[in-house]
Amino acid sequence: MPASQQGTSGAGPVPPLLRGVDRAAFAAGLTRRLRDRGVAVDLSAAGTFARALAAHPPATRTELYWTARIALVRRQPDLAAFDALFAALFAGAGLGTDPPARRRPLPPTGALAAVPAPTAPAQPGTGLPWATLPAVVGSAERTAPDGPAVPQRLPTAAAGWADVPFEALDDEQVALLDDWLLAGLPRLPTRRTRRLAIRRRGNRAALRETMARSRRTGWEPIELVRTRPVRRPRRLLLLCDVSRSMQAEATAYLHLGRAFVRAADAEVFAFATGLTRLTPVLRRRSAADAMAQATAAVGDRFGGTRIATNLRALLDSRHGDLLRGAIVLIGSDGWDSCPATELAAQLARVRRRAYRLLWINPRAAVPGFQPRVASMAAALPYCDRMLPGDTFTALRRVIDAVADCDVPVRRPVTTTA
Amino acid sequence: MTEQIGAAETLADRMERVGYLVDDGLATALFLAVRLGQPVLLEGEPGVGKTTAAKALAGALDTALIRLQCYEGLTASEALYEWNYQRQLLAIRLAESHGDRLRDADLFTAEFLSDRPILQAIRFTGPRPPVLLIDEIDRADDEFEALLFEFLGESAVSIPEIGTFTAARRPIVVLTSNRSRELHDALRRRCLYHWIEFPSAARVAQILRRAVPAAATALIASAADFVGQVRALDLDKPPGLAEAIDWVSALSMLGVTELTRPDATRTLAALAKTADDRDAVTAAFGALDGPDRARA
Secondary structure (H helix, E strand, O other): OOHHHOOOOOOOOOOOOOOOOOHHHHHHHHHHHHHHOOOOOOHHHHHHHHHHHHHOOOOOHHHHHHHHHHHHOOOHHHHHHHHHHHHHHHOOOOOOOOHHHHHOOOOOHHHOOOOOOOOOOOOOOOOOOOOOOOOOOOOOOOOOOOOOOOOOOOOOHHHHHOOOOHHHOOHHHHHHHHHHHHHOOOOOOEEEEEEEEEOOOOOEEOHHHHHHHHHHHOOOOOOOOEEEEEEEEOOEEEEEEOOHHHHHHHHHHHHHHHHHHHHHOOEEEEEOOOEEEOHHHHOOOOHHHHHHHHHHHOOOOOOOOOHHHHHHHHHHOHHHHHHOOOEEEEEOOOOOOOOHHHHHHHHHHHHHHOOEEEEEEHHHHOOOOOOOOHHHHHHHHHOOEEEEOOOHHHHHHHHHHHHHHHOOOOOOOOOOO | OHHHOOOHHHHHHHHHHOOOOOOHHHHHHHHHHHHHOOOEEEEEOOOOOHHHHHHHHHHHHOOOEEEEEOOOOOOHHHHOEEEOHHHHHHHHHHHHHHOOOOOHHHHOOHHHEEEOHHHHHHOOOOOOOOEEEEEOHHHOOHHHHHHHHHHHHHOEEEEOOOEEEEOOOOOEEEEEEOOOOOOOHHHHHOOEEEEEOOOOHHHHHHHHHHHOOOOOHHHHHHHHHHHHHHHOOOOOOOOOHHHHHHHHHHHHHOOOOOOOHHHHHHOHHHOOOOHHHHHHHHHOOOOOOHHHHOOO
16 A cells, blocks of 8 residues: 555545546646656646546545546656655645645645756776776877879778677777667567568468459459568667676677667666666667766676576566577676576576577686586586677677578587586 | 446445455546556556456446457457458359359448457447457557557447448447557557555455355465465566466465465466566465465
8 A cells, every 4th residue: 555545544424535636737747747857747637636536526535546646657666756746745735624734835845856957978098987997009100102192991990899708899990880789780680570561472362352353343353462461670689798897898799788778679787786677778879979978877887797586586587578589698607696506597598488598708708618517517418609709790690690580490519518 | 327427436346246346546546547448558467467457347337348369460450340251252253153243332231240359349239348358468569559540439349341330339448458568658658557466465355255266265365465475585487366266276285275385386387477477476475474384
């Protein structure tokens, strides 16, 4: 029971609570205060509230609570803000029995808590950056060539840096590679839906369309219209490890996540000791803004890693259904402070829901790499593929591997373990 | 009947009479939906009784329930209306055999229209407006939501060949969603909204008593308590009210009058829907009060 209801239950019938109150002004005032608290309330909701007050005049505070809540709040996450506002406004208020109280103005809205503005992105050298170290400065001075110069074909800046390990890239280069990654997403896996669309090479006859077109031919159905199922992008879900051991790779992986979010409406979560959903902030057009907001959103970055705990949190949350039929990518080196058996149990649950599970490991690129970490070894049986993720070229290969998930044959785990 | 309902309490009483116990919030939401003629969107965890609420509302108002179950790929022809092509073709052949000339307008009339749930609700001619249940709207595509805007806003459906059908009396529309995806703001804006919480153990017991009258009182009390504890476990599918009712029905059918661990174990399939959940509940038996206390 919400806090605002307490104290009203069991009260006998009392006169209508808002006798003599201008319903429109009351609705508008409450709406404005709700909006000040960050709840999206539109004009039509205020209108509905005013009509609801007329249809069902509240006699108790509980009735006022339910009428206001049902008419004004449209989302479950907004309920907490509404409850807080309602308690602040009406707890202890005696509007119905204390007419002079109605003449007293309500407290100014400036006293309410404001939504905090996002903090400015960290400048290089002024704190912990997301991933990159200061740029490597070339030492060799170029001398002016003598005589006629032959133009030399060089790779574009992005392609040139694509093979450089993440540690050696600066912010500017990473931002450039962001566009390069996005350009590598023309082909992503799709799934068949139950929706049908008219296609020349369809395999079913569309009766409705055929009939409609037969109007042109004297009601003789000459042209047979065909349909076939529509295909949609398959859901992608990236879990990015932002713990200390992944400091160099975290930003690059988030750029990959941003590319997926923008191109395929993917879901991205960051995890270290806790789980943070980054999908809304990564959807921003500017890569710098997206990364700055992601930095602000993840409070526990560069801390310890609890992969199994975070996987369980994801599975149990309301986002757990996002895994169903999805291609799940986990970007992590497998260093986990949770027991390996727990990780195996959670990955088994993930595997049952997901369509494919791909693991991106920055250490896997090293020749002779073997997954000796207990958690990594425990995770491998549940992964469809393990892919190296140490450079942007490797991330391009990850994109190709995601695209290959359309191939119906399941591949064995590519590992030497 | 709807005109006679003057307050939310009256509606709650009526719903109780048809076997659905309703709390203040849901009673207010449904009452406002009836009085304001505005659709109501019910959200909550699976199994809290969203669909049953709509059915009970129809029962309480003594009116028809029209149900539209949403799924991926649901189209206008399945939800709004469809032309009866077979009848149209027959009409053409018949006209040919009589030597008549048919025009477009002759074939695209209300006579050849097959009503689907939404148009059925609009053209309903019963003594009272029907309750239209649009179930699990989150399962339909987001394009389908856009298709509903005209109906939800104005209780009307436009058919290009004929014109716009507007309901003489607004049907009472109940939408339900399990939040498997976010619904569009435009849809939410057109609806009243109510989030249904899972009821307390005492209320679950009250509901179980209604739903399974044959079950013993002691069994119902301990089962309601046990279900509350199971919900607190780390499960893939925490049991809802529907599962609790199934479970108590199963126990009651087996002649169980008091909850014991062996009985709970053999009927666990009604409560835990995955192998993992079954293992989790079995493993937690020792820590849970119900079956352990009354060990056989």
